[in-house]
Amino acid sequence: MQNLFNFLLKHSSWFLFIFYLIISLSLLFSSNSYQRSVYLNSSNQVVGNLYTLSGEVKSYFDLGSVNKDLSNRNAELEKRVFELQEKLEAINANGVDTTYADSLVRSNYHFIPAKVVNNNVNQLENYITLNRGRLDGVEKDMGVIDHNGIVGIVSSVSDHFCVVISALNTKLRLSAKLKNTDYFGSLVWDGISPENILLEELPRHVVFNAGDTIVTSGYSTVFPEGIMVGTIEESEKQHNDNFFRMKVRLATNFYRLRNVRIIKDKYNAERKALEDKSIAK
Amino acid sequence: MTSITFKYIFSFLFYLLLQVLILNNLYFLGWATPYLYVYFLMTLPRELSKNMQLTIGLLMGLGLDIFSNTLGMNMTACVVIMFFRPYLLNLFGSREDEYDVPSFRTFGVGAFLRYATLMVLIHHITLNMVQFFTLHNFSHLMLRIISGSLLTLILIALIEFFKMTKR
Numbered sequence: 001m002q003n004l005f006n007f008l009l010k011h012s013s014w015f016l017f018i019f020y021l022i023i024s025l026s027l028l029f030s031s032n033s034y035q036r037s038v039y040l041n042s043s044n045q046v047v048g049n050l051y052t053l054s055g056e057v058k059s060y061f062d063l064g065s066v067n068k069d070l071s072n073r074n075a076e077l078e079k080r081v082f083e084l085q086e087k088l089e090a091i092n093a094n095g096v097d098t099t100y101a102d103s104l105v106r107s108n109y110h111f112i113p114a115k116v117v118n119n120n121v122n123q124l125e126n127y128i129t130l131n132r133g134r135l136d137g138v139e140k141d142m143g144v145i146d147h148n149g150i151v152g153i154v155s156s157v158s159d160h161f162c163v164v165i166s167a168l169n170t171k172l173r174l175s176a177k178l179k180n181t182d183y184f185g186s187l188v189w190d191g192i193s194p195e196n197i198l199l200e201e202l203p204r205h206v207v208f209n210a211g212d213t214i215v216t217s218g219y220s221t222v223f224p225e226g227i228m229v230g231t232i233e234e235s236e237k238q239h240n241d242n243f244f245r246m247k248v249r250l251a252t253n254f255y256r257l258r259n260v261r262i263i264k265d266k267y268n269a270e271r272k273a274l275e276d277k278s279i280a281k
Numbered sequence: 282m283t284s285i286t287f288k289y290i291f292s293f294l295f296y297l298l299l300q301v302l303i304l305n306n307l308y309f310l311g312w313a314t315p316y317l318y319v320y321f322l323m324t325l326p327r328e329l330s331k332n333m334q335l336t337i338g339l340l341m342g343l344g345l346d347i348f349s350n351t352l353g354m355n356m357t358a359c360v361v362i363m364f365f366r367p368y369l370l371n372l373f374g375s376r377e378d379e380y381d382v383p384s385f386r387t388f389g390v391g392a393f394l395r396y397a398t399l400m401v402l403i404h405h406i407t408l409n410m411v412q413f414f415t416l417h418n419f420s421h422l423m424l425r426i427i428s429g430s431l432l433t434l435i436l437i438a439l440i441e442f443f444k445m446t447k448r
Contacts, residue, residue, distance in 0.1 A: 013331035013364075020339050020360045027346075028353025028411065047348055054302045120349060122308045124412045127350040163350060191413075192421060194308075255308075 048117065048161035051129050055117035059258060066258050073147050109224055111261040112136055114144075117161070121194035121254050126166040128152060132262060133160040141222060143263040149228040149251035150174070150216060151260050162262075168194055168254055175220060176229050178206065179213040187214075187229065187248070194254045196233065202244040208232060214248050221268055289325070296321040297341065301348035313428035318345065319404050320437045322363060323397060324382050327374075331367055338363030358408040362400055369399055385441045397437050398430075405430045 008015070059066075114136075118129040132138050134157050144151040144164050152164040153172065165172050170191050176199060177184035185202035199214060212232045218225025228251045235246035265271075296318045304315050322338055329337075342356030349355070373396040374388055385393050405426045413422050 013335065016332050016335050017360065017364045020335055021357065024339070024342065024353045024356035024360055026353075028357060044347070050298075050302070051348075058306075118348075120305060122305070122312055122314045123349065123351060125351065191418070192312075 044158060045160070048129060048131075048158070051118040052131055055115065055131075059115075062256050062258070065256060069147065070259075108266055110264050110266055112138060112264055114138075114162075114260050114262055116257045116260060119166070119254070119257050121166075121168055124170050124191045126168045126254075127155070128164040128166050128257065130162050130164060130260065130262070131160070133158050133162050135159050137264060138162045138262055139264075142265075143223040143227075144260050145223075145227055145263065146252055146257060146260045148253065149230065150223065151252055151254075151257065153222055154262065166254065167197060167250070167252070174223070175217040176214050177217040178202075178208055179215045179226075181206070184217040184219070185244075195250055197230065197248050197250055198245055199232075199248050200243065200245045202246065204242045204244055206244065208235075208246075210234060221265055221271070223263065224265075292321060293337070293341065297344045297348075300345060305349060309432055310428065312425055313432050315432040315436050316401075316404065316408070316429065317433060317436055319362065319401055319433060320397075320440065322359065322366070323400050323437075324384065326381050327370060327383070328381070334363045334366060335360060354408065354411055357411050358404050361407045362404045365403055366400070369396055372396075385445045393441065394434075394438065397434060401430045401433050401437070402426075405433070 112132055114130040114132040116128055117131050120126045120128075128144075128151065130138075130144070138154060138157050140154055140157055142154045144154060150167055152166045152169070153174075154162050155165045156163045167174065167187070168189050170189055172189070174187040175184055176187045183203060183206045185199045187197055187199055189197050210232050214229040214232065216223040216225060216227040216229060230248040230250040230252075233247045233249045235244050300316065300318045304317055307314055309315075318341060322341060325334060325337065338359035339356060342354075342359035345355040345359075346352045370383065373392045374383060381387075383393060383396060387393075388396060409422055409426050409429075
């Protein structure tokens with residue numbers, strides 16, 4: 001007994017090593033440890049606040065380019081307002097009752113503006129921390145976009161912060177399609193360049209050219225249809241089947257992500273409840 | 282003794298925050314990121330018990346993982362290098378020498394660089410293997426390991442060089 005005890009004590013570092021390794025690896029490979037451990041990720045209060053602080057400092061470094069982006073966007077919107085106004089006036093002049101038209105096109109979506117407090121692009125599984133949380137109306141599985149295109153999907157929420165699975169995450173798959181067609185495929189990141197993403201499983205008979213636009217398909221409730229993803233850079237056949245795989249240049253610049261919007265589908269809960277009810281019957 | 286303990290607690294926090302707030306945002310050539318916290322783990326006092334070293338490694342890894350949302354990833358890499366550390370120390374620092382912490386001065390430049398290279402390589406290989414567990418893009422994996430290790434080693438050598446000339 002004494003010998004056994006001595007043996008264990010002498011080699012305690014081996015046992016401790018194996019014990020620690022098991023802890024680490026089980027945390028790593030337990031399927032959804034990420035969602036379960038609300039406190040062990042950057043949406044927790046301490047880490048969130050620290051990232052907010054450093055995000056504020058960092059945001060001063062690219063004020064110039066952010067400013068340029070915003071003023072470009074502003075100009076675009078002004079132009080659009082002008083165009084719409086002209087159209088509206090034309091319709092009014094034709095004597096069509098616009099109040100009826102308005103009530104048909106109701107806007108299902110509303111946007112929660114948020115600031116990026118932390119963002120990574122150099123891992124294989126990248127996550128983004130935003131400064132909006134449950135108290136601001138953010139919920140799990142909401143889509144996130146910036147003024148250029150898609151950013152990611154909310155994966156966990158605390159009171160004041162939320163963590164977003166970046167589109168640059170090898171575990172995320174999003175549905176997307178060629179603009180102005182109904183051919184859709186699945187977007188996935190290959191972990192290599194933060195500027196490109198792959199569109200897979202696109203049928204081989206689809207005709208397209210480099211430079212064509214890829215947008216979200218709208219088949220899930222996460223993103224509305226037609227949100228910009230990027231443009232086709234090049235394509236290759238997948239070795240074994242009838243699908244295309246193409247390299248898409250992302251419209252979003254993940255290196256400088258600052259101001260984003262979280263998409264809230266106003267009728268999501270209602271729609272889900274209705275669907276559940278019909279399935280139950 | 283307590284003042285030294287405080288010093289190490291402070292530098293633990295310093296390297297942790299340096300890594301998550303600044304270094305994790307560097308992508309040299311698009312992907313190479315230096316992992317300087319390995320330097321903190323490398324230069325812990327030799328007298329620390331092996332169990333203590335493993336525990337410090339585990340805590341450092343946990344801290345990094347909480348910040349970068351990669352639970353278990355850095356933990357594995359840190360625990361693995363802290364396990365190998367005592368053996369590497371015996372390999373490169375001659376036993377007769379009286380020394381407390383490994384450095385250019387106590388080990389000599391060549392031996393310290395060899396020790397640092399091995400530590401950094403073991404760390405990067407473990408970390409990247411764990412990250413790439415499901416991917417088979419071998420050349421990209423090697424590229425990440427080599428570029429990241431080189432960048433980390435250059436930083437470590439620079440810090441050691443300044444520490445040596447200061448005295």
